[in-house]
Amino acid sequence: MINTSKHINEECATTRGKCFIDTVYQSDTGVYWCESGAGECSDAVNITVTGGHVILESPVHPVQEGETVTLRCTNKMTSSSNLTTEFYKDDILIGSSSTGNVTIHSVSTSDEGVYKCKISGAGESPDSWLAVREMDPTPTIYSTLQPWTT
Template sequence: WLNPGASVTLSCEVKPSSAGWRFYWYKAVPDFSTNYYRYDPLPGSISGTVENSFRIDGQKHTAGFTCRAGKGNPEYLTDYSEPKFVWTSDPHPAASLSVSPDREQHFTSESVTLNCGGNSAEWRVKRFRDGFINCSDSWEMTGSSCTINSNLSFKSVFWCESGSGEFSDAVNISVHGLLLVSPVHPVTEGASVTLSCRLRGETKLSDVIFYHNDKLIQNDSRGELKISAVSQSDEGFYKCEHSGEVSPQSWMAVKGGVFNALILLNDYFAFVCFVYYHCHK
């Protein structure tokens, strides 16, 4: 998560690479009429840049960005890159996403409700899994809520978008048989957190093994992993094991430091927009 007010440097790459390109930079704005995004030029970039990077100072809110390149006379323009999102740890975001039950991992065939909150009259829940799709493409969207119920295991990233252009934070949601019960939203540094392992129909398991970044950190009969004061060193991937079955791993983010993890949505494109950060205390 990016601290509000930090600087963001966007970087574009054309593949295969060659000289002579001029680069154009845009903000991705939700467009409900097309069910995708419109691309508005960033201030100071309408004429393009010779450099393949563009710095934005004072980024305060979650936003999506894209880029394209052109060369020649008349100018040939590439397609737009897929949007890249920069998620900020804004303590008072204009849009929010709540998950019920409030955890990252859920059982197959369990109903999970994703609810958007904010001042907008129009909302959509977006999902990224091998591409950008609407939650309503697979499940039921009623008002500002989308209810997930899947018989198959999966893991995806979800977030809310409003008709007035706001984005919520993004959350990972996975569906599986054995669950690691962990926070769906970033944990504040210094707070306490308890992780546990669950099977369908079982309220609490004992003799559970917990892993942090694939390193065994607890193996006893307690069945829970308690962290009394979360620090930056506790951030990372967690999973649990019970009777030889291993849960999917979940990322536990910690907010309060200079820089925390970003949820990356898209990695491989012929024309790619990369995002880098310059954070300020």
């Protein structure tokens, strides 16, 4: 079963935990997760369906603090890798690239937000949410139980 944040439930044929939808539309953009017959749910993922030519490729699952993340901006109308690309976070310009890529080293929760890119002469991508999971601040402590002796 596929669920979205728009409260649309659709049954679809699944094969080995995968679900295929033949035709998608921009209105299908949303948060999706799988739900078993017993009511157990998978992690949610954001899926953006775009009708434009510019696409921002970003992780669909939350990334762990400290990881390196590369965002890639592509133009479906050309295979050129020499693209003048601007990257935005929360509508603020964070940098530009001639390769169409931007890398965030050692991500932190402050990097979480809405990203998009613009390619000169081609347009801009839809917004894409980058979620960052905090590292567990408490280390795991193991103890050894000793039997009592009398």
